[in-house]
Amino acid sequence: MRIRPIICLALSLSCASAWAQRCETGHGARFSVGVEKLQYMPLHTVDGNNRYGGYAREVLDAFAAQHGYTFDYVPLPINRLYSRFLTERTLDFKYPDNPKWREELRGGLPVAYSEVVVSTEEGAMVLPDRRGKPLSALHTLGTVLGFTPWPYQAAIDSRALELTTSNSTDSLLRLGLAGHLDAVYVNVDVANHMLAGELKTAGGLVFDPSLPHARSDFRLSTLRCKQVVEQFNRFLQREQGMLQRLRAGYRIGDAGGNGR
Incomplete structure (x- = not known):
């Protein structure tokens, strides 16, 4: 029964050696x-x-x-x-x-x-007339699947904020533009680039620096x-x-x- 840890260790060392050898x-x-x-x-x-x-x-x-x-x-x-x-x-x-x-x-x-x-900066993109509203006024937040909007994690964990995820940034921005999301947590450079280009709605959503954000x-x-x-x-x-x-x-x- 004591052989298995030894085998696992040998395999681990073998794998580590293989990784090192691959890095030419x-x-x-x-x-x-x-x-x-x-x-x-x-x-x-x-x-x-x-x-x-x-x-x-x-x-x-x-x-x-x-x-x-x-x-x-x-x-x-x-x-x-x-x-x-x-x-x-x-x-x-x-x-x-x-x-x-x-x-x-x-x-x-x-x-x-x-x-x-x-x-770069990551933060909440909101409709212009929602800019400056407190965090307590947000009920729905969107972000890309696999991202962690950690400045909002406490609000999400307490269920004060409902999180929506999507594989695509543009679909989240469209939901924000239509008012179906109160805010989209995303990279600000990316959001502005997509709003001005693909979505042709420059300024349709704006970064709200009064809400939690992070570099x-x-x-x-x-x-x-x-x-x-x-x-x-x-x-x-x-x-x-x-x-x-x-x-x-x-x-x-x-x-x-x-x-x-």
Whole structure:
């Protein structure tokens, strides 16, 4: 009966060895990057043909090109992405990631995180005539499936606030525009981009900074390629000028004067 823990330990060590062996960092190395299968422009997006794009794609591709790497982007629904990365461990990297997200799934795993790739505001988008109303006036809140609107978690847990989730940001914004949701908790840059573009209703919903909100730091993470993350950190430090130009080009941080 004592053999089983030994076998499990041997298998764990074998798996750890296999992960380490897979992380080759020489010129021509190829890596898988799990990304969110979500329209989240300008930060990142996956189009109808399953192609990854946006600010994050440009940053990651620029880094890969400097080191002779190839990144294969694997778009997945958010919950499936967590499973593939943290449980099945079949992905080299995850983007975006943050040590505060879904902490219950990490279970002490030795995840290595990069420095911040982009930092933006997440908060409540409301109809203009609802802006400035207190939290107690909110009864329904929408957010993307797999996201945790933690500034509102206490109100949700107490059932003072009813949470609606959807796989698509645009469907949530449409519900907000129609008055079927009191607020949509979403990235402000993403919401403004989608309202002005696809939905053609710029200003139809506005960020309410008087309601709970938080800045969200997006990072690259890995369980087995920590040396690549260290290289990526040096790239982020070295290419500050390029990153600033990219953010300006994508209007990241430009929330129409509302902040983020």
